[in-house]
Amino acid sequence: MIDTDELLSIRAAELYYEENKTQDEIGSILRLTRWKVGRLLAQAKASGFIRIEIVHPRARRLPLERRLREAMGLKAAIVVSSAGVSDDEELQSRTAQAAADYLTSLRPIPRTLGLSWGRTLHDVSLHLKQGWAPGVNVVQINGGVSLSKRTGTAATTAVMIAEKASGSATLLPSPAILERLETKRAIESDRAVAAVLNLGIGASAYLYSAGQADASSALVDSGYLTAAQIDELVQRGAVGDIVGRYIDSSGSIVDPELDERTLGISLTHLRRAPLAIAVIAGRQKHAIARAVVSSGLCTVLVTDEATALAVLGDTPDSEPHSS
Amino acid sequence: MIDTDELLSIRAAELYYEENKTQDEIGSILRLTRWKVGRLLAQAKASGFIRIEIVHPRARRLPLERRLREAMGLKAAIVVSSAGVSDDEELQSRTAQAAADYLTSLRPIPRTLGLSWGRTLHDVSLHLKQGWAPGVNVVQINGGVSLSKRTGTAATTAVMIAEKASGSATLLPSPAILERLETKRAIESDRAVAAVLNLGIGASAYLYSAGQADASSALVDSGYLTAAQIDELVQRGAVGDIVGRYIDSSGSIVDPELDERTLGISLTHLRRAPLAIAVIAGRQKHAIARAVVSSGLCTVLVTDEATALAVLGDTPDSEPHSS
């Protein structure tokens, strides 16, 4: 009878969801009372036979967000649906859009926003709407790309975000990584630079992304690091970088010497921040996302469905079934 | 505002379908009246953003069935869902199961069932349950595989179906295709054979499948035709065969001479039958399925989702979207 019931619940579901019949009508078709039909339907849902998906570029995954918040102790989590998306491009764009939405809806509006830079954040800046906030002071929290071909990307991102909020942008006039420790110390203590760093330390919110540990990193692109150096970092356990600093899966600095030469706010500071928003999307970034979240580097995570599952340690898509 | 509404409808859908909130609750979350929420939800559904799928091996596609019935003038159509199925194997098994279910539920129970043979029908026979009907006389309607390595498949199918219905099986003691027309005529007029053919002509229902026109056909396997002959048939427009007879996309006999040498009931007779059930599944059989249905060779079609769409002339999966 258990088997018959399962089959009946499928028939009922077909009539209910595909033919828009009422439970009562289904009852007379299948020769059941309408209460039985209701129960069969509930059973079908509970067994996972009914799959409801919201197919839209802006769709989110509320249950996953909840799980992330609860399991990882996050203040908030934004997970965009990857339903029907194959390429990472699209995924990143959706996530950036979601980050822009989240920023826009943030209350209270942060007075000062500490900002990192990268492809992802640039994408976020593009998605923000003019007037998204009434005046925000944007401060760079790590050294910019100045050696790069794509010069000014870092500055552009900060300026655009500030401009769209009718606020001001404060740029950090320094390279991301210095070759010599002394140089770094010197720059750091320069009045102009120190002032910016201090502003950054006092920011009411942080927004940053993460890079995976491989040669595609913007830090390599910009000439701060060589592919060989990255390889070595990977050897030593690096899964990716945030604000220019490479961490391993436990969230620890991989190469303290290198880190010392990296200019910008420290991870310790980031960990203490009451509002640190990480925007991380894409198949390549599961490991770094996991490291960031589990080591408490962010209080808010904006990401895609697959990355969220990876962070939670779920195997991606193992269907519960009982046929 | 239209854009805002779309976004809102997505947010509402998330809360409604993923968080099981009531429209009223959603109203207070999104600062809308509950009626607005209801309308947004309706809009989201209408725009196709809400996709509801029944994930179960026995799930059917009622709306497709209706379209098939109406557009193709069928008496009934059974379409099994291909949700989450990748291989043809599984698809065919599901379809065979559905055919067995349909047969079992047939009222009035056919007194005499004209039966073809093949992998698909064998599969159907396996899925039928002992006692599926109280006595059915099964009659073969085309010549069996007797030259084959898998000798007796045709007979086994008929016997098993009859046995499971506590009925009797009448086998057609003849090859499917004869080499010489005279031989065919001779066999055909043999008392024993003629009697079976007559029984077949008087059957109250027919059940048959179809083969695609390529070298994988059971007719090649059994030695009735060579791969080269099939190639030639394809050249002449053959899309597949039913009851051993090759037809083109318009349902006409491709090679009248060959057809003359094929022993079994004629397509004309099949077209006149009030109950002719075709069971056709799999990616390879879209063309033959289309030919069978559009030329009125069956009154009932049991098939899979993708084949059904092909029969209807729909491009498989073009999502309506409006982002």
Place this chain on the structure above:
DNA sequence: CCGCCATCTGCTCATATGAGCAAGGTTGCC
């Protein structure tokens, strides 16, 4: 064979939802 526990069934009643309507607001046209 009897009664007990567990499950299943059909019900009442509260709640959630959708249809339809009238009022208010908007758009476009003169």
Place this chain on the structure above:
DNA sequence: GGCAACCTTGCTCATATGAGCAGATGGCGG
């Protein structure tokens, strides 16, 4: 600017649905 057609909004009311409960059913040990 004024008017009309249209659309949107908030409502009433009928209907559909789910929670919870009492009685029926059925398997099982005593």
